[in-house]
Amino acid sequence: xxxxxxxxxxxxxxxxxxxxxxxxxxxxxxxxxxxxxxxxxxxxxxxxxxxxxxxxxxxxxxxxxxxxxxxxxxxxxxxxxxxxxxxxxxxxxxxxxxxxxxxxxxxxxxxxxxxxxxxxxxxxxxxxxxxxxxxxxxxxxxxxxxxxxxxxxxxxxxxxxxxxxxxxxxxxxxxxxxxxxxxxxxxxxxxxxxxxxxxxxxxxxxxxxxxxxxxxxxxxxxxxxxxxxxxxxxxxxxxxxxxxxxxxxxx
Numbered sequence: 478x479x480x481x482x483x484x485x486x487x488x489x490x491x492x493x494x495x496x497x498x499x500x501x502x503x504x505x506x507x508x509x510x511x512x513x514x515x516x517x518x519x520x521x522x523x524x525x526x527x528x529x530x531x532x533x534x535x536x537x538x539x540x541x542x543x544x545x546x547x548x549x550x551x552x553x554x555x556x557x558x559x560x561x562x563x564x565x566x567x568x569x570x571x572x573x574x575x576x577x578x579x580x581x582x583x584x585x586x587x588x589x590x591x592x593x594x595x596x597x598x599x600x601x602x603x604x605x606x607x608x609x610x611x612x613x614x615x616x617x618x619x620x621x622x623x624x625x626x627x628x629x630x631x632x633x634x635x636x637x638x639x640x641x642x643x644x645x646x647x648x649x650x651x652x653x654x655x656x657x658x659x660x661x662x663x664x665x666x667x668x669x670x671x672x673x674x675x676x677x678x679x680x681x682x683x684x685x686x687x688x689x690x691x692x693x694x695x696x697x698x699x700x701x702x703x704x705x706x707x708x709x710x711x712x713x714x715x716x717x718x719x720x721x722x723x724x725x726x727x728x
Contacts, residue, residue: 479504479714482533482557484548485540486522487511490562493703494537504707507531510540526551534714537706538563545570549577558582558713562589562706564630578720584713586723587634589705593679594723596694597635600681601642603692608643612685613660619670619678627669635681636665 481498485491486509495518498504508531509522516522523529526548536559538548545563552559561574561583577583588594604614618632628651640647647665660666677696682689696702705723712726 479535479711480507480533481505481710482508482510482526482529482531482536483520484510484526484536484538484544485563486518486520487513487516488539490539490699490703490706492516493700494539494706497700497703497707501707504711507533533557535560535710537710539706542566542570546573549574549583552583553577553580556581558716559584560706560709560713561585562702575720579718581718582713582716582721583719584709584721584723584725586709587630589702589709589723590694590696591705591708591723591727592694592696592701593631593635594705594727596679596681596692597638598724598727600635600692601638603683603690604639604642607683607685607690610685611662612683612690613662613664613666614639614647615666615668615682615684617668617670617680617682619672619675621674621676622672624671627671628667629669629677629679631677631679632667632669635679636667639665639681 481504483491483494483506486495495506498506506520508529509518509520510526510529511522512524536552536557538559539562542563542565545566558581574583574585616632616635618629620629636649647663650664650666676698679694681692709726
């Protein structure tokens, strides 16, 4: 059994994880942290992590980015591993996360979906076959109209997986509208589409002579990220200090 403190429990993702854990016989939420009230939970909820005196095996954080530094310091001091899912962290916060990871286990990934992380592994392996055969590589990502960053962190993580497998031989190209020239052999194109309520679609295209192979992942709801976070929490229980990722979870 994995005992979890849900940081940001009353938010959309916090409530989604609450529902998933309620149906998991191997995990339970023993406490929640959230400044917002009005939500009934089957576990005690505290307005601040410092007020929580309930022991747990791991913290899952889907809270506000402004609260991340203090939470990580608390986890390091209490020696409670943390699955850090909050997005939009600054460079200084990432540096602080790395410092805390020297004291306690912290899992942070660009994408918490198990499917996306398996996809990263597959496209890296595929690149070693298709790149040597002269295939061009393009990534197309699609998200909802309210997403402000482009390309997505997941698209960049997919590109980085490919590039790492190839000794960082590729140059990322985000916009071809201002350049009229033949595509370079060492270009890796990344395109972004924004519209509607698309949760997250990613296509990795290997385009060769007379054939195209496409690896695709479609997220139909944010539940895929919540499920991944719960799997990560189970993995992180009992782990020693270090910065873990979903790659460690999938093996």
